[in-house]
Amino acid sequence: MSTHALLIPNVGWPELLARAKRLEELGVTTVWVDDHVLNPAHPEEPWLDAWSVLPALAASTSRVRIGPLVANGILRSPVVLARHALSVDHISGGRLELGLGAGYAAADRVAGVPMPFADVLTTVDGALREMPVLEGFPSLEPRARIPLTIAAHGPRSLALAAKFADRWVSYGGFGLSEAEHFALTRRRAATFEGTSVRRMLLAGSPAVTASAIWSSVAAVTDFVGRYREAGVDEFAFYYPPGPMWSDPRADRVFEEYVTGSR
Template sequence: MIHALLIPNAGWTELLARARRLEDMGVATVWVDDHVLNPAHPEQPWLDAWSLLPAIAASTSRIRLGPLVANGVLRSPAMLVRQALSVAHISDGRLDLGLGAGYAAADHATGDATPFADLVSTVDDALKGEPILDGFPSLAPLEHRIPLTIAAHGRKALRLAATYADRWVSYGGFGLATDELLTLTRERVGILEEAGTRRVTRMLLAGSPAVTAEPIWQSVDAAEDFVGRYRAAGIDEFTFYYPPGPMWSDPQADRVFEDYVTS
């Protein structure tokens, strides 16, 4: 299954056009990056993920959407649950909720973060319909539970994903060589399997030069080879940064991405 990650460093008109193009291509989910500013280019414009998600939800009809991942540093569990519930209703149940501990220094400078284990367990309680504050309505009005995706790299976080997540996601790491990324992914899949009593869907975020050393968008064959190797390592689904062209300084990458997704 193919998903796409929007980096919200463009204006609303352009971001909506990208989301609609992805919906027309048949991509499963449009994810939105969630930081207080662009970690790589803080000087660039940056729109808030939880402001974009309801707008995209109201402007599309089929595609699933969600934060990849909702940054536990930036908001309390109660506020995060309220935002998720709102977007789930606006989208008619098309929300996938991603959770992460947050890595960017600018995010941590905004205040004290809820410990990640507490964030995950509290949100999980809410997704099960259990009130998490006195007088806080549960998520019971929703027909279906919001699927939970957890970003995890270390052993402790992987155990949380194995316990609570419907889906685990990893970007691997920054600046890793091709073989290093593949080996590390296999190791994390193994830890996930050892830690859990049920199978969690495994997803890899890839396609930016920062996290994917090989030029996968030079051709459809290159993309298929990359996906095949990671499927063999235990990955089920892939989220690719979109659009890839500006990141690789190669306009052809956008066409290859579309050809790969629609092939």
């Protein structure tokens, strides 16, 4: 089973790089980076730009896959976003996973909305699938296209994910009880039954996960098992988990779980 980790870029580059390298040592499948103009929860905190961080991670790691979770579709034009993706994929030697979403944070709206999300998806997916789709848009290395992960929650975006995505990702929702979160995730995951789309859940922060999964390895294992029964194939966890939970056990439990699940 694939285990992924999401880095929140609210620390300096040396610390963020150290976290990414530790995750690579632990054997996680993908190190993802959050993509916003500002920290959505704490706009006053420092924040590094995802598409500045990703090429640096590409050059500083060797095995782990990398990507934005998710590239914010309202911050860049589809062509610029596709060019970012192609460049980082080239630098990393083909290790990029492109996550893409419509954006939800109010602070990101200052960038404007370049076009409807469906058009963003069409342009980006086409550019990554068959190069060159646009005149003057050559691929650096002709090969299979970059895998596309799409964040989706509503019926229209779920339908777009079923059409375009290699992987669907959801955090469930904010402020939900365990029962509400589980039922909603199961209903959304059912959208992809009968398709080849992998289904991934972002979890581990108290903001989106009501249960204290980092209290023990058994707790996170139970959480993963229940959601696998609901149709989830893969899990991405916020990293590091310790500051999220203010629990000294969290980091140890995370590492024991990741190394034990390989």
